Amino acid sequence: MMDDTRLPSEMPYQELETQWLGMLRRFTWNIDGMEREDVLQELRIVLMLAQKKYDPTLGYAFSTYLWRACLNRVGKLLHQTREVKxxxxxxxxxxxxxxxxxxxxxxxxxxxxxxxxxxxxxxxxxxxxxxxxxxxxxxxxxxxxxxxxxxxxxxxxxxxxxxxxxxxxxxxxxxxxxxxxxx
Known part of the structure; x- marks a missing residue:
């Protein structure tokens, strides 16, 4: 079991990815012109950036920050492919x-x-x-x-x-x- 008191910035990325992979998979929607694995890779990048940019002094949980970041990224991907095939x-x-x-x-x-x-x-x-x-x-x-x-x-x-x-x-x-x- 993981220690909940550790900040995401203090954890190795592989451990963080293992912990949050379930949430990332929830956001691997079917996006026209992209494979599911490509969407998952985009979300892994979001996780890596969220790990670097998360500031616990702002008063919200890392899960909330990551959820919002994933939602924004998938929304941008959907918007970009709207006029495509x-x-x-x-x-x-x-x-x-x-x-x-x-x-x-x-x-x-x-x-x-x-x-x-x-x-x-x-x-x-x-x-x-x-x-x-x-x-x-x-x-x-x-x-x-x-x-x-x-x-x-x-x-x-x-x-x-x-x-x-x-x-x-x-x-x-x-x-x-x-x-x-x-x-």
């Missing part, structure tokens, strides 16, 4: 296959079967891809996945006509026009 669930971007996951109009493309990774992307991608044809949607998904050649698209089951229609649809979308096909 947002998490868009992959299932909202990509269609399902016609096998076990979806209907007949899906043409065999399945984000579940392909094991697509999670993307951190702007919310606007959903608006962009909401009115495109299935071919364009398939190609956009494969491009986001890192497969940007016709050969890789053919390996995923697309025929040359689908590739041609999909590329034309994406070009029209990027130029600001409509795809021409309604789903």
């Amino acid at each position: 947002r998490r868009v669930p992959v299932r909202l971007i990509f269609p399902l296959c016609d096998g076990e996951h979806g209907g007949e109009d899906r043409r065999g493309y399945c984000s579940t079967c392909l094991g697509l990774p999670k993307y951190n992307d702007d919310v606007e991608i959903m608006e962009l891809l909401s009115n495109v044809s299935q071919e364009s949607l398939m190609i956009a998904g494969l491009i986001l996945r890192g497969e940007s050649t016709r050969q890789s698209w053919e390996l995923r089951g697309m025929n040359p006509e689908q590739i041609k229609e999909g590329v034309a649809g994406l070009k029209a979308l990027l130029k600001g026009g409509r795809d021409g096909k309604e789903n």
Whole structure:
């Protein structure tokens, strides 16, 4: 058991971190664009600075000082990432296959079967891809996945006509026009 009469400035940092790690973990919130370990590292820096700057003569406990410092730091991190990328669930971007996951109009493309990774992307991608044809949607998904050649698209089951229609649809979308096909 630790001696409660010792000041944080008198304790070695490792001992202080062991004591306050529970509080630090409470503040490791999900912040877009940051891993939880990165947030925890930021809070370790806050703990180190709190250890140096804490003044017991001001009349408040170290726990209160640390709590406020952690809250301020996490608030700043949240504010900084407000205008950055947002998490868009992959299932909202990509269609399902016609096998076990979806209907007949899906043409065999399945984000579940392909094991697509999670993307951190702007919310606007959903608006962009909401009115495109299935071919364009398939190609956009494969491009986001890192497969940007016709050969890789053919390996995923697309025929040359689908590739041609999909590329034309994406070009029209990027130029600001409509795809021409309604789903």
